[in-house]
Amino acid sequence: MFENSRCRYGYRRVHLELRGVGVVVSAKRVMRLMARHELVPVSRSARRYSSYRGEIGEAPVTHSD
Numbered sequence: 685m686f687e688n689s690r691c692r693y694g695y696r697r698v699h700l701e702l703r704g705v706g707v708v709v710s711a712k713r714v715m716r717l718m719a720r721h722e723l724v725p726v727s728r729s730a731r732r733y734s735s736y737r738g739e740i741g742e743a744p745v746t747h748s749d
Contacts, residue, residue, distance in 0.1 A: 694725045
C-alpha cells in the first residue's frame with residue numbers, strides 16, 4: 685500500500701487502508717514495521733503563509749558605493 689501510494693502514505697493512512705481491507709493490526713505495529721523497513725513518506729517542505737504582496741508601483745532601492 686505504501687508503494688502503491690507512490691511513497692506518500694504515512695503509518696496512519698497505511699493502517700486505515702489495512703483496516704479497510706480487513707487486516708486487524710494496531711497502528712503502533714504498522715509504525716514500527718514501517719520504521720524498521722525504512723518506509724518514510726516523501727514530504728514536501730512546508731511554506732509559511734505570507735499575505736505580503738509588496739508595495740505597488742515601487743521599484744526596489746539599490747545602493748551603489
